[in-house]
Amino acid sequence: MRRTTTFFLLSLTILLGTSLAVGGVTDVSQEAQLRKFMSSRALKRLTKRASRVNEAEETDPWADPNAFAHLPDRCKGPASGSKEADRVLGLPGQPPRVNFRQYSGYVTVNEEHGRELFYYFVESPYDAASKPLILWLNGGPGCSSLGFGAMKELGPFRVNPDGKTLRRNKHSWNNLAxxxxxxxxxxxxxxxxxxxxxxxxxxxxxxxxxxxVFLVKWLERFPEYKGRDFYITGESYGGHYVPELATVIMHMNRFPGLLTRINLQGIFFGNPLLDDFMNDKGALEFLWTHGVISDEAWANILANCTFTPADDHHCFNAAHSFTRGTYDRYDIYAPVCLQSDNGTYFASSHSLPGYDPCSYHYIEPYLNNHAVKQALHARVDTNWTGCSQVIWDWGDAPESMVPIIKRLVNNGLKVWIYSGDFDSVCSLLATRYSVNDLNLTITTKWYPWYTPDSEVGGYIQQYQEGFTFASVRAAGHLVPTFQPKRSLVLLYAFLKNMLPPADPKYRPPTGL
Structure with missing residues (x-):
């Protein structure tokens, strides 16, 4: 089905918008990277489809297991690196009494081109040998799971405002895995x-x-994790990365004679980009329901937009008929980062306890510290940035992940999707539209779930096929950052293969 030029310009308008730049602070985020990605992809499609008006629907390469038949050969070859060499004996400025092991280093994923992927691994401080293995993938595309995931969201440390020292994150996911x-x-x-x-x-x-390929080679380096329950997690453009990687693993696990089978048990990802049409529809509707768009502007959008290929310039004009203002699109109620005349950063308010909107400006100097790079076994001549400054183009990307997710569910994989309900980038509304497109049978209807302090953590619904969709109350795009305790409660339920408690008096045995 051919989509019109106008609709892609509409996508640009909704997803690109204006960058968050308050008090001179540059927007370095997954959201900014997503805007860049959507811009590049839209322009590419415009050029392509202008020359091929009657273009046929492209085939789905993810449905063909033979598309990955070459991967076993790529996983072969002499082993390089070792677990012992990758051991991190301590990070500069880390707090005392760190009671878990850390590792980091490179794994070669393409010998011919010399492609090297960098990882950071933290074991659980609580009986690591019995805990599952979780892979976390940040979005963008092109943003760092080390800088955002590990240092800003769900890792064991947070970087202090001095950019030199670390503090513990008591809600780190390595409490559970x-x-x-x-x-x-x-x-x-x-x-x-x-x-x-x-x-x-x-x-x-x-x-x-x-x-x-990274996972197979990493498991050779860490053989004690072969056969361990394995889960893929992520957020944002991870809505592509996570189910696509799961698809490759499920295809490859069926190959005869495979030396390393990855024991994939499920996927768990939040505020994902799932469908271009539904993401745009959900973004605009979110802005209306949260008072950014007037009733008149919203009525004009509904009168002129169907969020289908039939949309024309009338829809384009309607979507331009309002002014956004400046706020944090990741969480429209969160404070923003300001910069003073002397160059220091500070939060516009402290309305969200424990949240620092300026944290990226501490993380970047920390990870560019020479001693930190050495401790992590990273290339010391690399200028680390949160989102890539060298990836300017992006090739293939499905316009909708719904068929891929539906295929995973039909093949028996446990799939949980969660959404922070204050996010305007990949909103709960957008995710709900895509979830509804899966056409699954509800077995447990939408109900409030609770945290150990008897607060509503969000709402959740489960389906006959094992698929689960949850909201996280008062959370933005980065759920583990905005609501760390609630994200940990939800992860606990996912790993235990249970729904989070409907009883406000329930207390989990782990003391979350």
Whole structure:
């Protein structure tokens, strides 16, 4: 089905908008990267479809297991690196009495091109040998799971405002699992390729393949995790990465004679980009229901937009008929980061306890510290940035992830999707539209779930096929950042294969 030029311009308007730049603070975020991605993809499609008006629907490469038949050969070859060499004996400025093991380093995923993916791995301080293995993938595409995932969201440490020291995150996900953070694809964070042309040909398919090769080789380096229950988690453009990687693993696990089978048990990802049409519809509707768009502007949008290929310039004009103002699109109620005349950063308010909107400006200097790079076994000449400055193009990317997710569910994989309900980038409304498109049978209707302090953590619904959709109350795009305790309660339920409690008096045995 051919989509019109006008609709892609509409997508640009909704997803690009204006960057958050308050008090001179530059927007370095997954959201900014997503805007860049959508811009590039839209312009590419416009050019392509202008020359091929009667273009047929493209085939789905993710449905064909033979598309990955070459991967076993890529996983072979002499082993490089070792677990012992990757051991992190301590990070500069880390707090005392760290009671878990840390590892980091590189894994070669393409010998010919010299593609090297960088990882950071933290074991659980509580009986790591019995805990599952979790992979975390940040979005963008092109943003760092080390800088955002590990240092800003769900890792064991937070960077202090001095940019030199760390403090513990008591709600770290390694309380419940052994957590592996991967900077992917090459060109992100410390990951790199010795063939610079690789940065011009990135895309969903190669990212999934490289990540699969990484996992197989990483398991050879850490053989005690072979056969361990394995889960893929992520957020934002992770709505592509997570189910696509799961698809590759499920295809590859069926190959005869495979030496390493990954024991994939489920996927768990939040505020995902799932469908271009539904994301745009959900974004506009979210802005209306939260008072950014007037009733008149919303009525005009509804009168002129169907969020289908039939939309024309009338829809385009309607979507331009309001002014947004400046706020944090990740959480429209959160304080923003301001910069003073002397260059220091500070929060506009302290209305959200425990949340610091300026944290990226501490993380970047910390990860660029020479001693930190050495401790992490990273290339010391790399200028680390939160989102890639070398990936300017993105090749293949499905316009909707719904068919891929439906296929995973039909093949028996446990799939949980959660949404922070204050996010305007990949809103709960947008996710709900895509979830409804799965056409699954509800078995447990939407109900409030509770945290150990008897607060409503969000709402949740489960389906006959094992699929689960949850909201996280008062959380933005980065749920583990905005609501760390609630994210941990939801993860606990996911790992235990149970629904979170409907009883406000329930207390989990782990003392979450």
């Amino acid at each position: 052994n957590v592996l953070f991967l900077e992917s694809p090459t060109g992100v964070g410390f990951s790199f390729s010795r063939n610079a042309s690789d940065y011009d040909t990135e895309g969903d398919h190669r990212t999934a393949e490289d990540t699969y």
